Amino acid sequence: MPSADWTCPTAEGPVDATVALPGSKSLTNRFLVLAARAGGVSRLRAPLRSRDTLLMADALRALGVSVEDVDEGDWLVTPGSARGSASIDCGLAGTVMRFVPPLAALTDGAVSFDGDEHARTRPMGPALGALRALGVDVDDDGRGTLPFTVRGTGSVRGGDVTLDASASSQFVSALLLSGAHYDDGVTIRHAGPPVPSQPHIEMTVEALRDVGADVDDGEPDTWRVEPGPLNPLDVQVEPDLSNAAPFLAAALVTRGRVRVPGWPQHTTQAGDDIRDILDEMGADVVLARDGLTVSAVDGFTGVDLDLHDASELTPVVAALAALADGPTRIRGVAHIRGHETDRLAALARELGALGVEVDETEDGLHIAPRPLSPARFSTYGDHRMVMAGAVLGLAVPGLVLEDPGTVAKTLPTFVDLWTTMLGETTAQGRTA
Numbered sequence: 335m336p337s338a339d340w341t342c343p344t345a346e347g348p349v350d351a352t353v354a355l356p357g358s359k360s361l362t363n364r365f366l367v368l369a370a371r372a373g374g375v376s377r378l379r380a381p382l383r384s385r386d387t388l389l390m391a392d393a394l395r396a397l398g399v400s401v402e403d404v405d406e407g408d409w410l411v412t413p414g415s416a417r418g419s420a421s422i423d424c425g426l427a428g429t430v431m432r433f434v435p436p437l438a439a440l441t442d443g444a445v446s447f448d449g450d451e452h453a454r455t456r457p458m459g460p461a462l463g464a465l466r467a468l469g470v471d472v473d474d475d476g477r478g479t480l481p482f483t484v485r486g487t488g489s490v491r492g493g494d495v496t497l498d499a500s501a502s503s504q505f506v507s508a509l510l511l512s513g514a515h516y517d518d519g520v521t522i523r524h525a526g527p528p529v530p531s532q533p534h535i536e537m538t539v540e541a542l543r544d545v546g547a548d549v550d551d552g553e554p555d556t557w558r559v560e561p562g563p564l565n566p567l568d569v570q571v572e573p574d575l576s577n578a579a580p581f582l583a584a585a586l587v588t589r590g591r592v593r594v595p596g597w598p599q600h601t602t603q604a605g606d607d608i609r610d611i612l613d614e615m616g617a618d619v620v621l622a623r624d625g626l627t628v629s630a631v632d633g634f635t636g637v638d639l640d641l642h643d644a645s646e647l648t649p650v651v652a653a654l655a656a657l658a659d660g661p662t663r664i665r666g667v668a669h670i671r672g673h674e675t676d677r678l679a680a681l682a683r684e685l686g687a688l689g690v691e692v693d694e695t696e697d698g699l700h701i702a703p704r705p706l707s708p709a710r711f712s713t714y715g716d717h718r719m720v721m722a723g724a725v726l727g728l729a730v731p732g733l734v735l736e737d738p739g740t741v742a743k744t745l746p747t748f749v750d751l752w753t754t755m756l757g758e759t760t761a762q763g764r765t766a
């Protein structure tokens with residue numbers, strides 16, 4: 335059921351806030367999958383608890399893995415393997431619908447997958463084709479989408495597979511995450527237009543190496559995982575840097591300053607690119623030992639950006655661009671039409687309704703800022719559309735956002751964090 339409309343708050347003045355973000359979705363869900371078949375009990379410290387990660391934990395439980403809540407919000411993961419049939423709800427989570435089938439193929443039984451109505455339109459075909467090529471029996475209705483059933487026999491042959499991962503890097507990450515448990519390991523070759531979101535594949539490779547897997551990614555568009563056991567994990571989950579983006583954007587829109595503690599010095603999170611993007615727009619961006627601080631200097635400019643690697647930043651960057659001092663071009667993100675919604679169409683429609691001049695191109699958006707007037711902002715079940723709408727709402731009094739609760743996909747506490755941040759304005763900016 336959709337949540338009640340939210341009239342987005344405007345800022346009373348320049349924000350001067352510290353915002354502590356919960357853990358990364360992408361890291362949490364990779365660690366869960368790796369822990370599911372590791373050689374002992376794993377501990378995930380400060381994992382993200384959101385719809386996507388709770389669905390992942392439930393998916394693993396359905397496969398016989400124990401995911402236990404322990405003190406301080408950690409998760410203890412004890413490997414296990416169920417026999418017989420199971421059904422998995424993927425919600426709208428790309429990580430669940432892509433990462434779990436290669437793992438489910440190792441169980442002895444039929445595992446059926448389905449999800450939200452819109453999840454049934456997200457691309458899965460190359461992932462299902464690859465599983466079949468590696469010796470897995472998969473039933474679907476031929477459309478290459480959810481729903482489908484993976485009929486596991488307790489082992490997977492594995493070996494070489496060629497697929498087109500231009501629709502999602504998750505097709506590659508998914509096979510890598512389970513490939514060490516296949517008899518022959520797995521060698522994946524990509525054939526097609528460039529793979530998007532490459533840092534997410536690097537994140538997978540790094541996470542695998544950290545648990546002792548032998549991974550070769552030395553050749554472009556080819557990845558190999560040798561068969562072998564994985565060590566249990568004891569990991570601290572980094573804050574989610576893509577979820578930090580709307581808060582950092584608020585520093586620019588309100589001409590203020592936002593700090594995010596715990597920003598990693600080294601990371602494979604694609605969301606780290608927000609630092610360069612905001613710097614290019616004219617912000618003062620300082621990464622120190624204790625975190626990241628973004629301060630507005632004097633307005634902010636439009637930019638020309640290829641977001642192919644960090645495509646999940648597109649909605650928030652587009653919202654910021656609509657409030658900039660000049661036009662912005664975003665390109666390289668054709669594949670985000672297959673994200674939670676067709677994000678290019680959704681952004682063009684919603685920004686346009688507020689008065690922004692937007693051209694939707696085949697692989698991006700051209701955004702020309704114009705005086706804005708309030709409208710109802712639709713969110714299409716997409717957490718990042720909620721974040722984009724909130725950024726616009728800072729500068730458009732009366733913007734009413736539909737279904738803010740959908741943000742729970744990755745950040746259930748978004749509205750609280752947002753209103754708390756807006757309460758922390760500089761004394762100079764306060765009107766009360």
Ligand SMILES: O=C(O)C1=C[C@@H](OP(=O)(O)O)[C@@H](O)[C@H](O)C1
Nearest residue numbers: 360502503504530531534645646
């Ligand atoms: O592997 C991951 O955790 C993700 C990979 C990316 O997917 P695409 O390659 O489909 O863009 C990214 O956009 C998504 O938010 C998370």
Ligand SMILES: C=C(OP(=O)(O)O)C(=O)O
Nearest residue numbers: 426427428429646673674
């Ligand atoms: C594309 C995203 O999610 P998913 O993992 O569902 O693909 C996202 O979080 O922006």
